[in-house]
Amino acid sequence: MNKKILSARAAVRRTWQRPWARRLSVWAAVVTVSLTGVVVGTMLFAQSEIAVGPFRADMSISPSVEGGTEVQIPPLGSLHLDSHDGPIHLKVDLGSLDQERTEALIDDPTAISAAGQSAVDDVTKGVLQLGLRALGAAIVCALILSALIFRNIRRVAASGVLALVVTGGGLGLAAGTIRPDSISEPRYEGLLVNAPAVVGDARRIADNYGRYADQLQQLVSNVSRIYTTVSTLPVFEPAGNTTRLLHVSDLHLNPTSWGVIRTVVKQWDIDAVVDTGDIVDWGSNAETSYVSDIGQLGVPYVYVRGNHDSLAIQAAVARQKNAIVLDDTTVTINGLTLAGIxxxxFTPDKSEDPPPDNADELVSSPLLTSGERLATTIRGGKTKVDVALVHDPAMAPPLSGVVPLVLAGHTHKREVSVLAAPSPAPSSSVAPPSAPAPSPSAGVTEPPQKTRMLVQGSTGGAGLRGLEKEEPTPLMMSVLYFDETQTLKAYDDIQLGGTGEQNVTMQRNLVGKDEPEPTTDPSAISGVTPETRPNGSLPPGR
Incomplete structure (x- = not known):
């Protein structure tokens, strides 16, 4: 045994004594030292300070796999932008406020707009300076480190060249993949009450998301107004003709949900709250007191019944002074017409039945029947319906082409999809061969409108079920922005850490960007899979 070990050691020793092995080890060491120098130089010296509006902004670059930009706005929170791909992450810290510039903004309100107009040039100049500084720091650190280790001019030069290639390539990749319009869809992290003030008016952003300069100017103006107001933090005033709905769903008796909803209603200046069902767990009379908080919100509360909600719960909701229960009916708020069913x-027992054995049972399910009933009501109404409300996404297919937007819940998972276009009705008669051919314009109809479906996560964090997993289910809700034509322009997805957690994130989404493909299989809508409720809907345990 000892002879075999000694023989193996001797073989390894002979291999490393060969010229090519020695060269390989030397070049591996050169690469390692050079990359170490790049990382150290970038982390320690790739920093610069620029003036952006009233701020002294500290900018820095660090190695990253995903890239992107982070804008720190202490103490309000931070904005995260998907501005470019890796391997470089840009961080901008607006923590330093220039006293003279701030006083100038307070004395002259027009100075805020002027500061915003110069923000693009300021940031562009600062990023270029930072890139050159990062390149120089990486090369110098790599040269110094290799000189200390190798003491060989060729290896030192090779380290410097490698640092130049790596750093320059990283900067080139970031510049080549830059996405200027990412500033229109920021992800906010911080205090919930500050989110609308920092991010700004979604209506204006949605209308102009392709104009990078305008959005950067608006962002600087928003933050400038916050810092220059002495008494309270201002909320950015929206356009007067913007209607904002707060979409909640699946509260499941979580008492903390009402406090969050009240905060969002106040800070976002919500016009109405829309609840797509499962407000309780069992539908019992003892749970009716839970809905009494609806009356404290101060705005209309539009509600459709979920599979955990009994008729007694629906009646309790209807008794609230500001509640509007939709059950194959419609209502108009600020010119926006909503219909729901x-x-x-009613399946509060969480029992699971096997899925239907054939497609006929799925097609004839009560869920689709209810969806068809609502679609018939909408078609027969005199007022154009802008939003349809259902609880289960499996109810949505009959509404395709009937309304532009469907809101749903039930799955405890946030999803966005476009419903498959409805199939054209078959012709009831066939023209005889001798009949004249119709003219090209005869019988021409406009294509059906595209129907988008937004499925909300659980605003109650799935209730007690949200604590069954290792990580609690987060609380989710969305703010929807409609313009004067009742068209959805943008929506903010708000997510709070589950019970016992404090983290808050908000993602702005612009309608029309990265449009999802239409869903062609009704059974695939929002995860309607073989694990089903009776007659083909999702399991009642949700």
Whole structure:
């Protein structure tokens, strides 16, 4: 045994004594030292300070796999932009406020707009300076480190060249993949009450998301107004003709949900709250007191029944002074018309039945029947319906082409999709061969409108079920922005850490960007899979 070990050691020793092995080890060491120098130089010296509006902004670059930009706005929070791909991450810290510039903004309100107009040039100049500084720091650190280790001019030069290639390539990749319009869809992290003030008016952003300069100017103006107001933090005033709905769903008796909803209603200046069902767990009379908080919100509360909600719960909601229960009915708020229908199945016991054996049972399910009933009501109404409300996404297919937007819940998972276009009705008669051919314009109809479906996560963090997993289910809700033509322009997805957690994130989304593909299989809508409720809907345990 000892002879075999000694023989193996001797073989390894002979291999490393060969010229090519020695050269390989030397070049591996050169690469390692050079990359170490790049990382150290970038982390320690790739920093610069620029003036952006009233701020002394500290900018820095660090190695990263995903890239992107982070804008720190202490103490309000931070904005995260998907501005470019890796391997470089840009961080901008607006923590330093220039006293003279701030006083000038307070004395002259027009100075805020002027500061915003110069923000693009300031940031562009600062990023270029930072890139050159990062390149120089990486090369110098790599040269110094290799000189200390190798003491060989060729290896030192090779380290410097490698640092130049790596750093320059990283900067080139970031510049080549830059996405200027990412500033229109920021992800906010920080205090919930500050989110609308920092991010700004979604209506204006949605209308102009392709104009990078305008958005950067608006961002600087928003933050400038916050810092220059002495008494309270201002909320950015929206356009007067913007209607804002707060979409909640699946509260499941979570008492903390009402406090969050009240905060969002106040800070976002919400016009109405829309609840797509499952407000309680069992539908019992003892749970009716939970809905009493609806009356404290101060705005209309539009509700459709979920599969966990009984008729007694629906009646308790209807008794609230500001509540509007939709059950195959419509309502108009600020010119925006909503129609809704309750879930036809009451399944609070969480029992699971096997899925239907054939497609006929799925097609004839009470869920689709209810969806068809609502679609018939909408078609027969005199007022154009802008938003349809259902609880289960499996109710949505009949509404395709009937309304531009469907809101749903039930799955405890946030999803956005475009419903498959409805199939054209078959012709009831066939023209005889001798009949004249119709003219090209005869019988021409406009294509059906595209129907987008937004499925909300659980605003109650799935209730007690949200604590069954290792990580609690987060609380989710969305703010929807409609313009004067009742068209959805943008929506903010708000997510709070589950019970016992404090983190808050908000993602702005612009309608029309990265449009999802239409869903062609009704059984695939929002995860309607073989694990189903009776007659083909999702399991009632949700």
């Amino acid at each position: 309750g879930d036809p199945e």
